[in-house]
Amino acid sequence: MSELNLVLLGPPGSGKGTQGERLQEDFRLPYWATGDILRAAVRDGTELGQQAKEYMDRGDLVPDDVMVGVIAERISTTEAADGFILDGFPRTLPQAEALDGELDRLGRGLTAALLIDVPDDELVRRLSGRRTCVKAGHVFHVDFDPPKHEGICDIDGSRLIVRDDDKPEVIRNRLETYHEKTEPLIAHYDERGILRRIDGARTPDEVSDRIRATLATLRMEEEL
Numbered sequence: 001m002s003e004l005n006l007v008l009l010g011p012p013g014s015g016k017g018t019q020g021e022r023l024q025e026d027f028r029l030p031y032w033a034t035g036d037i038l039r040a041a042v043r044d045g046t047e048l049g050q051q052a053k054e055y056m057d058r059g060d061l062v063p064d065d066v067m068v069g070v071i072a073e074r075i076s077t078t079e080a081a082d083g084f085i086l087d088g089f090p091r092t093l094p095q096a097e098a099l100d101g102e103l104d105r106l107g108r109g110l111t112a113a114l115l116i117d118v119p120d121d122e123l124v125r126r127l128s129g130r131r132t133c134v135k136a137g138h139v140f141h142v143d144f145d146p147p148k149h150e151g152i153c154d155i156d157g158s159r160l161i162v163r164d165d166d167k168p169e170v171i172r173n174r175l176e177t178y179h180e181k182t183e184p185l186i187a188h189y190d191e192r193g194i195l196r197r198i199d200g201a202r203t204p205d206e207v208s209d210r211i212r213a214t215l216a217t218l219r220m221e222e223e224l
């Protein structure tokens with residue numbers, strides 16, 4: 001079977017993490033969220049891992065070239081022989097270009113960039129429904145996981161509040177930042193013909209089915 005080298009894209013609240021985990025199970029591919037891959041490189045003590053650690057210890061962002069190097073290290077292992085799923089990187093166009101270059105060098109290429117697309121209004125609805133208990137931080141959701149009594153934590157009976165991060169205007173700002181950074185990235189993958197848009201406004205099961213169907217089609221096209 002051919003390689004499945006995937007990048008997952010999607011706004012906060014799109015269910016991207018859930019879909020990544022399902023893809024990992026379905027296709028037996030390593031699923032790398034940016035934070036995890038960095039922590040693994042640091043733990044394994046690779047040269048790039050040590051470089052990354054210096055930035056992280058200072059509280060600085062790890063530069064793109066180091067990040068791409070860390071990813072390339074992992075892609076070169078047997079773990080990723082059949083492919084990989086990247087989540088959280090690239091986030092910007094320069095990062096995407098750096099990743100393309102590194103994959104070229106390795107004689108690999110992306111099979112697809114899967115964009116889980118959800119309208120902003122739906123994302124705001126999903127994200128602003130979170131309610132957090134003041135005492136211990138237990139989390140509920142008015143639609144998906146409501147408490148038994150409105151405004152009261154099931155576990156310890158304390159008051160539930162909307163945290164600042166979960167306020168609609170704060171969420172809209174986050175989404176605006178996401179769009180600004182991600183649109184050029186989406187255009188880049190679209191131009192290369194590997195962008196696949198998935199309707200993420202559906203249920204998680206429906207979204208999974210769409211992704212599976214999309215990947216099956218890609219593989220069929222490849223075999224033709």
Ligand SMILES: [Zn+2]
Nearest residue numbers: 133138153156
């Ligand atoms: Zn609680």
